[in-house]
Amino acid sequence: MANFYKPEDLINRLNSIANSLASKPDSLALIGLGSAGLEINRLDQYSDLDFFVIVRKDKKQNYLSNLSWLEADQSLVFKFMNTVDGFKALYADGIFLEFAVFEEWELKKIPYSSGRVVWAHPDFDLEFANPQIKLPEQKQPPIEWSVNEALAICYIGINRYLRGEKLSAFRFVQIYAVDRVMELAKYLEKDTLDSFDPFSNERRFEKRFPQTAKILPDLMTGYENTPDAVLAILNFLDENFDVNEPLKNLIKNLVFSSKKDS
Amino acid sequence: MANFYKPEDLINRLNSIANSLASKPDSLALIGLGSAGLEINRLDQYSDLDFFVIVRKDKKQNYLSNLSWLEADQSLVFKFMNTVDGFKALYADGIFLEFAVFEEWELKKIPYSSGRVVWAHPDFDLEFANPQIKLPEQKQPPIEWSVNEALAICYIGINRYLRGEKLSAFRFVQIYAVDRVMELAKYLEKDTLDSFDPFSNERRFEKRFPQTAKILPDLMTGYENTPDAVLAILNFLDENFDVNEPLKNLIKNLVFSSKKDS
Numbered sequence: 343m344a345n346f347y348k349p350e351d352l353i354n355r356l357n358s359i360a361n362s363l364a365s366k367p368d369s370l371a372l373i374g375l376g377s378a379g380l381e382i383n384r385l386d387q388y389s390d391l392d393f394f395v396i397v398r399k400d401k402k403q404n405y406l407s408n409l410s411w412l413e414a415d416q417s418l419v420f421k422f423m424n425t426v427d428g429f430k431a432l433y434a435d436g437i438f439l440e441f442a443v444f445e446e447w448e449l450k451k452i453p454y455s456s457g458r459v460v461w462a463h464p465d466f467d468l469e470f471a472n473p474q475i476k477l478p479e480q481k482q483p484p485i486e487w488s489v490n491e492a493l494a495i496c497y498i499g500i501n502r503y504l505r506g507e508k509l510s511a512f513r514f515v516q517i518y519a520v521d522r523v524m525e526l527a528k529y530l531e532k533d534t535l536d537s538f539d540p541f542s543n544e545r546r547f548e549k550r551f552p553q554t555a556k557i558l559p560d561l562m563t564g565y566e567n568t569p570d571a572v573l574a575i576l577n578f579l580d581e582n583f584d585v586n587e588p589l590k591n592l593i594k595n596l597v598f599s600s601k602k603d604s
Numbered sequence: 605m606a607n608f609y610k611p612e613d614l615i616n617r618l619n620s621i622a623n624s625l626a627s628k629p630d631s632l633a634l635i636g637l638g639s640a641g642l643e644i645n646r647l648d649q650y651s652d653l654d655f656f657v658i659v660r661k662d663k664k665q666n667y668l669s670n671l672s673w674l675e676a677d678q679s680l681v682f683k684f685m686n687t688v689d690g691f692k693a694l695y696a697d698g699i700f701l702e703f704a705v706f707e708e709w710e711l712k713k714i715p716y717s718s719g720r721v722v723w724a725h726p727d728f729d730l731e732f733a734n735p736q737i738k739l740p741e742q743k744q745p746p747i748e749w750s751v752n753e754a755l756a757i758c759y760i761g762i763n764r765y766l767r768g769e770k771l772s773a774f775r776f777v778q779i780y781a782v783d784r785v786m787e788l789a790k791y792l793e794k795d796t797l798d799s800f801d802p803f804s805n806e807r808r809f810e811k812r813f814p815q816t817a818k819i820l821p822d823l824m825t826g827y828e829n830t831p832d833a834v835l836a837i838l839n840f841l842d843e844n845f846d847v848n849e850p851l852k853n854l855i856k857n858l859v860f861s862s863k864k865d866s
Contacts (some may be wrong), residue, residue, distance in 0.1 A: 345790035
């Protein structure tokens with residue numbers, strides 16, 4: 343099955359929320375984000391609805407304290423205020439929401455990606471569909487930095503593993519060293535989508551870098567198997583870049599000793 | 605084998621670096637951090653040497669551009685400037701270093717954990733062994749927040765998995781939902797060490813929360829097996845806390861559909 347709804351059900355629900363907002367005097371706009379926004383071509387049966395509701399000054403708390411404006415069509419079976427600005431919520435039919443409510447002036451001080459105006463009152467300044475402050479820039483460190491940092495992380499990670507700190511080892515190797523592999527992928531193949539997400543570089547990685555993505559299962563081997571992930575990262579580095587031999591050999595020895603111990 | 609050195613070799617090396625610094629006119633102090641610092645009782649054969657070198661005004665670049673002050677005893681076989689302030693480096697005998705060089709005034713504006721003064725010139729203000737600005741505080745969200753956020757993350761993660769975004773799914777479930785499990789551990793058992801590390805809550809988790817640690821292997825199952833991790837997180841939440849039934853059931857259905865697809 344997967345989810346019970348189809349992409350058009352998601353769009354209909356968003357429009358229905360827009361209609362409900364339009365009938366309330368204090369609403370100014372509904373701005374769709376992500377696949378509910380400008381990237382609507384990516385909307386699929388695994389998407390949720392991510393949006394901002396913009397309301398008049400001093401009205402935000404009304405919208406947050408009573409969610410009836412969301413329940414014109416369907417009732418919510420799960421609602422969870424996950425930030426001071428918004429909720430995650432689930433409709434009875436399985437449609438999942440992530441939304442925040444802002445007053446117009448608040449948009450001047452928060453970073454967000456450009457959205458799609460699903461509905462707006464004539465009083466709403468359409469400029470606010472775009473962020474008013476700069477997003478974090480995509481930083482691309484030099485090759486040598488990513489390679490050496492990956493090596494150093496593997497060294498620290500395998501030592502923590504040997505000490506029995508397997509959670510810390512997992513995170514060093516299978517997250518932070520993998521971050522470095524993701525940085526290095528750009529030197530080995532062209533980003534097929536050129537769709538970098540400033541809030542999470544890992545989004546759509548498999549589509550953007552299909553060659554490098556092939557080794558991902560070997561780099562994320564789970565809590566007990568960090569030494570195998572270390573070896574796979576060393577192999578990736580060694581096959582594609584200049585790698586410091588003494589440190590590489592030291593790490594390999596530590597990996598082998600971890601296997602003898604177990 | 606593991607590493608080639610013993611804990612006392614680490615201490616001897618740190619003292620030797622201190623002696624080398626003491627012979628240079630512009631050095632002010634060597635401050636050991638972590639297990640090279642105040643937690644020296646934790647120093648073991650898997651430790652590296654983590655320290656700050658404090659130098660006189662306008663002398664920092666001299667120490668960073670020429671590392672001969674580190675090589676009085678042993679030569680370095682790997683040196684990597686990983687930040688604008690410092691290096692990671694490896695000695696020929698396998699001892700690994702992480703260090704930064706600061707001028708005294710810089711310590712006023714950076715957060716760090718209290719260190720141990722290994723050596724200091726009489727001109728050095730010993731107050732600087734302790735951070736001059738406050739460390740990030742340990743935030744403990746309410747139980748309901750951690751439980752609901754874990755559920756929501758599992759929902760988003762399993763959908764990304766089903767879409768083929770397995771890297772993003774891995775990170776949502778096996779990192780961010782696991783962060784919530786780590787927060788919740790405190791409600792189930794007492795922190796045996798009470799040794800929270802403000803820079804990484806995962807350090808020594810296995811020793812601090814041995815009961816919760818037993819399920820960690822089931823929560824971090826690797827890139828291909830995120831659905832199993834989702835089920836294990838749901839079980840953990842369900843056994844110990846109040847869990848929203850409709851969202852839990854929806855997530856379980858999505859997990860089962862992921863297994864039918866494969």
